[in-house]
Amino acid sequence: MAQTEGRLEVRAIENGTVIDHIPASSLFKIIRILGLEQETHCITFGTNLESKRMGTKAIIKINDRFCEQEEINRIAIVAPEASVNIIRNFKVVEKHTVTIPETIQGFVRCANPRCITNHEPVETSFRVIKAGDEIALRCKYCEKITHQEQIEIRK
């Protein structure tokens, strides 16, 4: 069984993907990034769950969908410590950590209101850079930096 203590509050799944160790504040961003609003499979969310490591955390369990590594990496900018388990027949068959990609295409809004991407239907594109301990995004177009706390997901 994939169940361990702390996960009992959210029901186990038979087949699918479990994304754990999400900062509670990033849950809805991840729902957007992964396009879960359009998902037809059963999904369970839990948030403000107790976590020894993080204080509070969120968890997402998606039935019958097996997320690819590339897809998972997209959530790294808002959940750098997330762990992703692929479940088959109630067993963890793969365990991934997220890797922060070099570039982010399309789904993050540039924080600069004067950026072309906020005025014309242009796909956003960012280079991921280090800003102190955190990561930040440098816009390919306006060259301004979107800091982690400013990250918003485009509609």
Added chain:
Amino acid sequence: MGKKNLVSVTDFSCDEILRIMELAAQFEADPHQQVLAGKVIASLFFEPSTRTRLSFESAINHLGGRVIGFSETANTSVSKGETFHDTIMVISNYCDMIVMRHSIEGAARYASEISKVPVVNAGDGANQHPSQTLLDLYSIKKTQGTLDNIHIVMVGDLKYGRTVHSLLQALSFFNPTFTFVAPDELKMPDEYKLFLDEKGIRYTETRYIEDAIRDADIVYMTRVQRERFSDPMEYERVKNVYVLKNSMLEGTKPNMRILHPLPRVGEIDTDVDSNPKAYYFQQTENGMYTRMAIISYLLGVVK
């Protein structure tokens, strides 16, 4: 070679910057070479800027090219609601190159991606204005004989001033030493200091202009704008501190020259104008030769 654009000064390598310097000197020696004969260049000023536009258009005219375009968007399809995308797609069919200014940041980068012809950024909001940077470099090269090992003192608004940021990046190829003179509210942002640290380039920061300029090769003045201050009292306090006066130039190095991207609004006293160290008006003339060099280089019409 594919289409080459100039959107940001970081699009050019060190060798390319030096090539532009060389070409600018050639055009200054003979500004009537007809290398742009038969070329049509679109000058698209979505945001008005008389000085930059005339400098570009004069450069093109001198070299025998033709200019089409607009200096404001009032009588264009933009005012009918056409998207920027469509305007660029259409106009890039009519010309060999687009020179453009826009108030929206990143507009030039986007245009360079969708346009069939090269795009030269003549300013996109507070972002980039690379021809200004290259003309600054040309002015430094001309007055100092070299770009290497220059001590440059930057004065004024170092926080928002895009010209100082781009110049700092471009000069980083040439082992400069920087002194930053700015009020606390307008200090050089950390990201640029970090950039210098990574490259091992020396810099110091001070609030006092007179000490700083004593062993300067170049003093780069910028405008301190009232609207940058959250506290109007603070503006009133600092605005006169960062004014360069002729009396302050005594004892400075003989090779020292004063640059300013212009327009100035009082940060250089008019009594400096007649001092041979004042170089800001010649700097604008250098701008025309530099723009000749940029356009000719990108179009591949010079050997």
